[in-house]
Amino acid sequence: MAMLHLVNKSPYDACSLDTASSIMQGDDSLLLIEDGVYAAVKGGKAAARLEGLKISVLGPDLAARGIGKDKLIDGVTVVDYAGFVDMVEANDKVQSWL
Amino acid sequence: MSEIKKFMYVNRKAPYGTIYAWEALEVVLIGAAFEQDVSLAFMDDGVYQLIKGQDTTGIGMKNFSPTYSALGDYEITKIYVEKESLEERGLTLDDLQHLVWEDEDEDWAEKDSIRLVSRSELADVLATQDVLFNF
């Protein structure tokens, strides 16, 4: 039973990333969208929360915020809206940490 | 208004997730008509507003980041960016737009608007203001 976790808040402004990352297990994956994408910036304090997790970020939200792919921590997959849909389909459930 | 007051706008929110950043910018531009001594501070998630290279075509929202470059035209020349907030987020001054104002008295010489300050230096700046607006 793999679950897709969505986080859309900045990790520096809300605790949803903390909650999501600590509740994730097994084959679960995390997709960062909207202000959630800031968590994947290399050298940021929040990046430590993502260690060992399967992470994707939504490309259009990165671009809007001026975060280049070179600014991201290693091992992050950048997806577009179609990739977002694929991830929803590939998982049994979606948990959105609003 | 006879007496010039020190107005400070404190920006603490990321640009697109909420409406705060754009609303703040509009208030700043409108307030500029009153010819007060205006400063802006960017701290916490507010530092994200100034990141260069923003491209919102993929999310269908207005990209208002070019508007920060107009602040110099509105005689807003003091933009404080808090160092700790940048560092905590894995950012440096190089990740931000280069904002300048042109000094009419010196043949339009370009001068930097952004001042990188520590939290304690920012506290000193805030303490000297007459009016604080928070976004």
Added chain:
Amino acid sequence: MGSIEANGKSYETDEEGYLADLNSWDKDVAEVMANLDDCELTDNHWEVINFLREYYEEYQIAPAVRVLTKAIGKKLGKDKGNSKYLYELFPYGPAKQACKYAGLPKPTGCV
């Protein structure tokens, strides 16, 4: 919402007569808007209108009148960068009226 006709084309406007869509603007609609205000557009008017469009393109805002005056002065010379000159061209207020003809929204900071 209203609309303006120019050269057989219809342009959507807001309740104050500003174009609803910046991208629908062309010179024809600018001429028609000016004529509605009994204003004939000269090269001097176009200089300001084109300047405003470029300013919006770069900064995503229509400048306040004080900012416009200063910027025009820098670009086109001191004899044009003053409110007397600009108010003669655009008696309803340079920022407001010229922005309208330029197809821009009402200026931010227009009080």
